[in-house]
Amino acid sequence: MKTRKPPIALALSLMLASPLAAQADTDLKAEVERLKAQNREILERLDATAELLESGRAGQPVGTTEAGPHDHAMPTTGSMRQRTFGIHGRTGSTLIGGYGEMHYNNLEQKDSGSPKSDKKAMDFHRFILFMGHEFSERIRFWSELEVEHAYLNDNNDGSGDTAPGEVSVEQAFLEFDLNDNTSARAGILLIPVGFINETHEPPTFYGVERNNVAKNIIPTTWREGGAGLTGRFGQGFSYDLLVHTGLKTSGSSNYAVRKGRTGVGAAPADNLAVTARLNWVGMPGLLVGGAVQRQTDITQGTDANAGAATLLSGHFSWQTGPFQLLGVYATWSLDGSGPATAGADRQTGWYVEPSWKVTPKFGVFARYSTWDNQVNSGTDTAYSQRDIGFNYWPHENVVLKFDYQDQSTPTGSAEYDGINLGVGYMF
Amino acid sequence: MKMKNLLFPLLLLGLVPPLAAKGVYEAPAAFLADAFEGAPPTPAVIWLTGAKRKAVTQILQHKPDRLRIRYWARAGRSAWILEEIGKEKPITVGVVIDDGRISRIRVLVFRESRGDEVRHAFFTRQFERAGLAPGNRLDRPIDGISGATLSVRALTKLARVALYLDHQRTAP
Numbered sequence: 001m002k003t004r005k006p007p008i009a010l011a012l013s014l015m016l017a018s019p020l021a022a023q024a025d026t027d028l029k030a031e032v033e034r035l036k037a038q039n040r041e042i043l044e045r046l047d048a049t050a051e052l053l054e055s056g057r058a059g060q061p062v063g064t065t066e067a068g069p070h071d072h073a074m075p076t077t078g079s080m081r082q083r084t085f086g087i088h089g090r091t092g093s094t095l096i097g098g099y100g101e102m103h104y105n106n107l108e109q110k111d112s113g114s115p116k117s118d119k120k121a122m123d124f125h126r127f128i129l130f131m132g133h134e135f136s137e138r139i140r141f142w143s144e145l146e147v148e149h150a151y152l153n154d155n156n157d158g159s160g161d162t163a164p165g166e167v168s169v170e171q172a173f174l175e176f177d178l179n180d181n182t183s184a185r186a187g188i189l190l191i192p193v194g195f196i197n198e199t200h201e202p203p204t205f206y207g208v209e210r211n212n213v214a215k216n217i218i219p220t221t222w223r224e225g226g227a228g229l230t231g232r233f234g235q236g237f238s239y240d241l242l243v244h245t246g247l248k249t250s251g252s253s254n255y256a257v258r259k260g261r262t263g264v265g266a267a268p269a270d271n272l273a274v275t276a277r278l279n280w281v282g283m284p285g286l287l288v289g290g291a292v293q294r295q296t297d298i299t300q301g302t303d304a305n306a307g308a309a310t311l312l313s314g315h316f317s318w319q320t321g322p323f324q325l326l327g328v329y330a331t332w333s334l335d336g337s338g339p340a341t342a343g344a345d346r347q348t349g350w351y352v353e354p355s356w357k358v359t360p361k362f363g364v365f366a367r368y369s370t371w372d373n374q375v376n377s378g379t380d381t382a383y384s385q386r387d388i389g390f391n392y393w394p395h396e397n398v399v400l401k402f403d404y405q406d407q408s409t410p411t412g413s414a415e416y417d418g419i420n421l422g423v424g425y426m427f
Numbered sequence: 428m429k430m431k432n433l434l435f436p437l438l439l440l441g442l443v444p445p446l447a448a449k450g451v452y453e454a455p456a457a458f459l460a461d462a463f464e465g466a467p468p469t470p471a472v473i474w475l476t477g478a479k480r481k482a483v484t485q486i487l488q489h490k491p492d493r494l495r496i497r498y499w500a501r502a503g504r505s506a507w508i509l510e511e512i513g514k515e516k517p518i519t520v521g522v523v524i525d526d527g528r529i530s531r532i533r534v535l536v537f538r539e540s541r542g543d544e545v546r547h548a549f550f551t552r553q554f555e556r557a558g559l560a561p562g563n564r565l566d567r568p569i570d571g572i573s574g575a576t577l578s579v580r581a582l583t584k585l586a587r588v589a590l591y592l593d594h595q596r597t598a599p
Contacts, residue, residue: 281544284570286573317573321569322568396488
């Protein structure tokens, strides 16, 4: 049986319900406003947290950071200080980095009068630590400390020799910005000739081993003690001008320039050298440059039959899309009857290297190089080498390398053909 | 070689008037004003979280240390002012994107000691009309500058980041 509300009861219910509904609506609106305010506060706190994290100055109240030149920028990375420089000492900031490479050589000796001796070796060839310190915006220090061949060990034979490695300071110099376009440097400096002597981090070049022109004619890693200027002008021109210690070759090594490196260890400075280089990169993908060096006595006064020496060098690099072609030519002229008698008054080498970056992570290359440290000897003293291989970069600063080398050497000199594998990194 | 004979040319070169290889080439505010006919819109913010953070990390080859990127947008145009370290110090770059393609890229502030050649128009011109290809890569090759490899790399990365974030901004 249905019950029906009397009309009067219904009217009473409606009269009572209207204020209640209105009250509920008011409460709901208030709740929404409260939640909106809470949401605003959460967003503000989130922004404040992000500001704090991004400023890298945890503990400092947000808003106290001085306005700087980055007011509009939203860096995807921090500044050098934020990313790699820690606050160090009382002033300035310090950077640490490095590079290294390990090689596996599997080379077969051919065409030699001497007993056959293949080269099969695994060698952590170079382990380098960078250390730099920025004293101010305009004064900084840069250095590279190198361990070659992994370790040093006293032979305990009284000779003082160590084997098989070497520890050396590859660079160590102070740099002063004279103005926005010119810097002065003083210390142990890399000689600005060719490509590899200055830029030799493994991910930056093809081939497991450094090429032989950049070893025997431009004696990489070639550093000297001195001072100089580096700067740029016009549309893409740059220059380097250095005054520095020179090489100290000798007749016992047929005046080979590579044997003349002193490593700036109490290096003789009786006869200084000067090096000048000019580069032009005025259009995308192209670099053209040349360098000249003059030293007044390449034996540092130890050989009366030797004298001044001049190095002339040219280099280019041309990249278009994934293709690159680079080349280096360098030649020495040595004065004096001593070098002339050995045929070493002319020492010359050059190489060309085409490469194709098939993908951003994989590139193939070929190289032809030839060098001769006794051009005028009247006998066959020229070496040449053909290389083909590839680089694979799983990360832009990490590289795996493979190449095959095929040498041609003078009669009676060892010729090594075979494969090389390498891994390298820089950071 | 006598030292005194060498000092004079060295000092002379040091006194050559600077051509501003380092410094502020264009103030960020001026870049934005130019991009929006004198009246930049209110900046908006895009958060680098989730998939966006992964994608930007993949482009930069390292984690971004920012949680947010500010940008300015009106209709189909957006402007981005970003920084990336070349070798040692951040390079500030402005990028304007019109309908998913770069219409302008400028080096605004250069602080590195080498690699400033990337500021020249002959280099930045290569980015004009560049869009995003699969893998968040540019749809065209950029010819490098020998000796400025790290600066070239930094600019190319920032162009990719700007295009990617612009795409995220307009994605439904």
